[in-house]
Amino acid sequence: MRFLTSGESHGPKLSAIVEGFPANLEIDKERMTNELIKRQGGYGRGRRMQIEKDTFQFGSGIRHAKTLGSPIMIEIINDDFKHWSKIMGSDPLTPEEAESMRRVITKPRPGHADLVGGMKYNMRDLRNVLERSSARETAARVAVGALCKELLHALDIRIVSRVKQIGSVRDEGRYNLADIREFSDQSSVRMVSEEKTGEAEELIDATKKNGDSIGGVVEVIVENPIPGLGSHVHYDRKLDAKIAGSVVSINAFKGVEFGAGFEAASTPGSEVQDEITYDDEKGYTRRTNNLGGFEGGMTTGMPIVVKAVMKPIPTLYKPLLSVDINSKEEFKATIERSDACAVPAASVVCEHMVAIEVARAVLDKFPHDDMDELKAAVGAYKKRVKEY
Numbered sequence: 099m100r101f102l103t104s105g106e107s108h109g110p111k112l113s114a115i116v117e118g119f120p121a122n123l124e125i126d127k128e129r130m131t132n133e134l135i136k137r138q139g140g141y142g143r144g145r146r147m148q149i150e151k152d153t154f155q156f157g158s159g160i161r162h163a164k165t166l167g168s169p170i171m172i173e174i175i176n177d178d179f180k181h182w183s184k185i186m187g188s189d190p191l192t193p194e195e196a197e198s199m200r201r202v203i204t205k206p207r208p209g210h211a212d213l214v215g216g217m218k219y220n221m222r223d224l225r226n227v228l229e230r231s232s233a234r235e236t237a238a239r240v241a242v243g244a245l246c247k248e249l250l251h252a253l254d255i256r257i258v259s260r261v262k263q264i265g266s267v268r269d270e271g272r273y274n275l276a277d278i279r280e281f282s283d284q285s286s287v288r289m290v291s292e293e294k295t296g297e298a299e300e301l302i303d304a305t306k307k308n309g310d311s312i313g314g315v316v317e318v319i320v321e322n323p324i325p326g327l328g329s330h331v332h333y334d335r336k337l338d339a340k341i342a343g344s345v346v347s348i349n350a351f352k353g354v355e356f357g358a359g360f361e362a363a364s365t366p367g368s369e370v371q372d373e374i375t376y377d378d379e380k381g382y383t384r385r386t387n388n389l390g391g392f393e394g395g396m397t398t399g400m401p402i403v404v405k406a407v408m409k410p411i412p413t414l415y416k417p418l419l420s421v422d423i424n425s426k427e428e429f430k431a432t433i434e435r436s437d438a439c440a441v442p443a444a445s446v447v448c449e450h451m452v453a454i455e456v457a458r459a460v461l462d463k464f465p466h467d468d469m470d471e472l473k474a475a476v477g478a479y480k481k482r483v484k485e486y
């Protein structure tokens with residue numbers, strides 16, 4: 099399974115083409131739309147999210163709520179384009195329009211893609227970089243991830259996410275899958291503890307008031323993964339590595355941990371490796387899950403537990419110093435409308451990037467054209483590994 103996204107933040111639309119899905123998978127469009135709505139929300143978002151209404155249309159690949167096995171095209175309209183149709187349109191501008199409409203950006207924001215993108219692609223209006231590097235693109239990724247979640251849902255594999263940390267406010271509680279599953283409140287920080295959620299929201303408010311931004315840590319859990327997804331035989335078939343790459347590809351994500359993660363460095367091996375046991379109902383299982391569901395780049399069958407860190411948002415209402423690319427003089431960076439904290443929204447993006455990698459691993463291991471065939475193959479495989 100492979101996919102591509104396209105679209106600029108203030109352009110007419112975002113789109114994605116997904117190829118490699120089996121035929122006859124039932125699709126619940128409302129459930130998919132809910133995932134997009136979750137990404138749009140989250141405490142700390144800016145005004146743009148009040149303009150957009152992230153719904154999507156299938157342009158191909160689905161008929162009567164079932165996949166056809168052909169490429170699936172998904173489109174999300176940018177409602178904000180109506181305010182930007184001249185600035186972001188594909189038609190040429192008259193000289194007068196060019197004078198009045200093109201808001202040329204020449205003061206790159208530290209931490210965003212502006213300067214390096216401008217240098218690399220040889221563009222002197224940094225809007226040409228900003229538009230594609232904007233995390234607006236993650237709406238298209240969530241739509242693809244939501245499609246992948248439909249496939250995983252049919253195989254009884256569930257994926258959830260939550261916020262673990264905002265700035266210095268940390269929700270230390272161990273995860274409880276039932277609690278996390280109830281987390282659909284799109285306006286919340288999406289932490290488990292109500293007390294910590296309140297503290298995090300206060301911190302976001304104070305940060306915003308101060309013209310600053312703040313990052314955090316998110317956690318994604320995959321329940322009931324099929325054991326043996328990924329492979330130990332080659333570096334580019336290890337599923338933990340693929341998940342790590344996909345997660346760090348999310349705008350502003352800087353690091354990933356599985357299970358105990360970096361804490362494993364200061365913990366003896368006897369307390370890190372998960373003891374193996376056999377259960378008549380579940381087959382092979384582990385007494386603990388410090389390794390976050392992976393051994394040798396393969397799923398063990400224990401929940402996959404991924405934690406990831408998001409840096410603070412680069413655009414600041416009290417901007418940092420930068421250099422104007424025309425005069426080379428020092429200036430304050432450009433202020434663009436911005437979120438103060440996008441960690442709650444980003445937890446949803448992270449969940450969907452993990453879903454994409456897990457679904458891809460399922461389709462690599464069970465390459466079937468028809469969903470019933472795929473389900474039968476998964477059932478037979480699970481029976482075999484349980485009896486192994």
Ligand SMILES: Cc1cc2nc3c(=O)[nH]c(=O)nc-3n(C[C@H](O)[C@H](O)[C@H](O)COP(=O)(O)O)c2cc1C
Pocket residue numbers: 144209210211231232233236348349350351411412413435436437438440443444447
């Ligand atoms: C959901 C989400 C929303 C974001 N919103 C903003 C924003 O409003 N302003 C901003 O400057 N960066 C925002 N970012 C982060 C930038 O897109 C990101 O920092 C930039 O593309 C540079 O990439 P890098 O940080 O991965 O190096 C957001 C990221 C995510 C995941």
Ligand SMILES: C=C(O[C@@H]1CC(C(=O)O)=C[C@@H](OP(=O)(O)O)[C@H]1O)C(=O)O
Pocket residue numbers: 107144145146147150231232233234235237349434435436437
């Ligand atoms: C549009 C989204 O996020 C945007 C990501 C983003 C950035 O620089 O990454 C900048 C902001 O865009 P704008 O300048 O239009 O307000 C965010 O709102 C979205 O998540 O749908």
